[in-house]
Amino acid sequence: MMLDQLNHAVTPRIASILENALAGREMSVDDATLLLDAEGADFHLLLRAADWAREQDCGDDVSYVVCRNINFTNVCYVGCSFCGFARHKDDLAEAYDHPMEVLVEKCRDAIARGASEVCIQGGIHPNKDHGHYREILETIRAAFPKLHIHAFSPEEMDFGHRKSGMALDEYLGWLVDAGLGTMPGTAAEILDDEIRDVLSPKKLKSARWEEIVRTAHGIGLRSSSTLMYGHIEERRHIAAHLGLLREIQKDTGGFTEFVPLGFIHERNMLYNYMGARPGPSMSEDLRMIAVSRLFLRPHITNIQVSWVKMGHKLGQMALMAGANDFGGTLMEESISRESGSQHGENTTAEEFRRLIRECGRVPVERSTLYGTIQRFDDPALDPPSLEPAPAVELSGPARFREPRAVREPKVAAG
Ligand code: SF4
Numbered sequence: 001m002m003l004d005q006l007n008h009a010v011t012p013r014i015a016s017i018l019e020n021a022l023a024g025r026e027m028s029v030d031d032a033t034l035l036l037d038a039e040g041a042d043f044h045l046l047l048r049a050a051d052w053a054r055e056q057d058c059g060d061d062v063s064y065v066v067c068r069n070i071n072f073t074n075v076c077y078v079g080c081s082f083c084g085f086a087r088h089k090d091d092l093a094e095a096y097d098h099p100m101e102v103l104v105e106k107c108r109d110a111i112a113r114g115a116s117e118v119c120i121q122g123g124i125h126p127n128k129d130h131g132h133y134r135e136i137l138e139t140i141r142a143a144f145p146k147l148h149i150h151a152f153s154p155e156e157m158d159f160g161h162r163k164s165g166m167a168l169d170e171y172l173g174w175l176v177d178a179g180l181g182t183m184p185g186t187a188a189e190i191l192d193d194e195i196r197d198v199l200s201p202k203k204l205k206s207a208r209w210e211e212i213v214r215t216a217h218g219i220g221l222r223s224s225s226t227l228m229y230g231h232i233e234e235r236r237h238i239a240a241h242l243g244l245l246r247e248i249q250k251d252t253g254g255f256t257e258f259v260p261l262g263f264i265h266e267r268n269m270l271y272n273y274m275g276a277r278p279g280p281s282m283s284e285d286l287r288m289i290a291v292s293r294l295f296l297r298p299h300i301t302n303i304q305v306s307w308v309k310m311g312h313k314l315g316q317m318a319l320m321a322g323a324n325d326f327g328g329t330l331m332e333e334s335i336s337r338e339s340g341s342q343h344g345e346n347t348t349a350e351e352f353r354r355l356i357r358e359c360g361r362v363p364v365e366r367s368t369l370y371g372t373i374q375r376f377d378d379p380a381l382d383p384p385s386l387e388p389a390p391a392v393e394l395s396g397p398a399r400f401r402e403p404r405a406v407r408e409p410k411v412a413a414g
Contacts, residue, residue, distance in 0.1 A: 009041035018049040021294040032239035050290035050322030057301045058324040062356040063366040067117035067328035068110035073097040076123025080200035084267035084339035100139045117368045120151035130160035141179030148181040148368045154212040155187035158204045183223040191241045217254025225255045230263040230280030249299040257302035260288045262309040266340025286321045293322030308336045311343045
């Protein structure tokens with residue numbers, strides 16, 4: 001088969017949608033729905049087009065952030081059907097509710113391992129209130145004033161706000177005054193109440209998610225944006241969700257990035273008892289990244305790969321299908337792990353740089369707000385990771401790695 005025969009295999013309608021997207025014309029929600037079904041030659045051209053758009057929008061840099069996830073409690077009564085993380089507060093064997101000293105220790109450890117950010121989220125604990133969220137921020141800021149605090153999903157914001165009695169903008173500003181730097185755009189799942197009523201009937205509705213995000217952006221509190229796919233949704237729900245995010249971004253400019261999150265199915269009600277699909281296939285993952293790039297440009301230009309959901313190798317493929325960011329080191333990921341993810345709790349900065357270089361791209365350590373902390377142009381000059389080297393079991397004659405040099409942390413404690 002000659003190359004022009006391959007090109008002729010592309011459906012004219014798909015070719016036209018891609019042509020428009022590459023020319024910078026805004027894609028409709030209906031066209032995005034069509035692309036989310038692309039197969040065969042259409043699928044390959046979609047990925048190639050998204051990769052080309054990524055190069056135009058972001059160049060060859062691939063960014064990552066050195067950060068630590070801290071889940072301060074796993075006690076939660078919201079009861080989302082896709083969640084394997086939440087516990088009842090009387091589950092003495094598995095429920096936890098970390099005191100402030102533990103949170104401070106986790107931040108101290110994160111800084112010693114090179115972190116510029118902590119991402120703090122927890123369950124909706126019935127005995128907590130807005131004062132608890134503020135105390136977490138004040139405690140961490142007092143101990144580590146330069147550490148960026150990325151904290152509290154719109155669900156947590158909704159819970160704290162309703163207990164506070166304040167106006168929403170006043171409440172969010174009150175948290176910013178206490179040290180909040182940015183807000184995770186999680187708890188979005190699919191922003192369609194028909195779907196949300198199955199996934200999480202007690203969780204905040206789409207309009208409330210949008211209200212919290214728009215209000216946050218309105219006071220200068222920026223956030224990420226997310227979507228969870230591969231469960232009971234249809235393509236049209238994904239496309240409409242992307243459409244809503246694009247409208248919010250046009251109005252506020254407050255999203256830092258978009259992170260598609262594949263559903264992890266192993267240990268939850270949604271898959272085991274409610275007939276959901278077992279998460280996205282590889283081609284769905286790649287289509288999701290590619291369509292996000294083409295649909296959201298030029299409004300949201302950072303498209304992030306979730307290595308926790310995809311794993312490293314598929315994550316590398318996603319970097320060749322429209323993504324420009326590899327997310328965070330996380331150090332202590334537990335929410336996806338407890339739902340059955342097999343991709344680990346931590347990816348070191350050193351590992352990110354290797355994975356990125358294997359794709360022929362340039363690693364860049366970034367801040368939460370996508371400022372450049374360090375660009376690693378020359379592989380020979382890569383610094384050693386601050387992470388401890390993983391323990392290796394050797395069965396034959398022992399061979400030892402050179403110990404890694406230790407450098408000063410970037411963020412000074414206290
Ligand atoms: S996803 Fe979050 S809000 Fe829902 S049950 Fe789990 S911890 Fe609670």
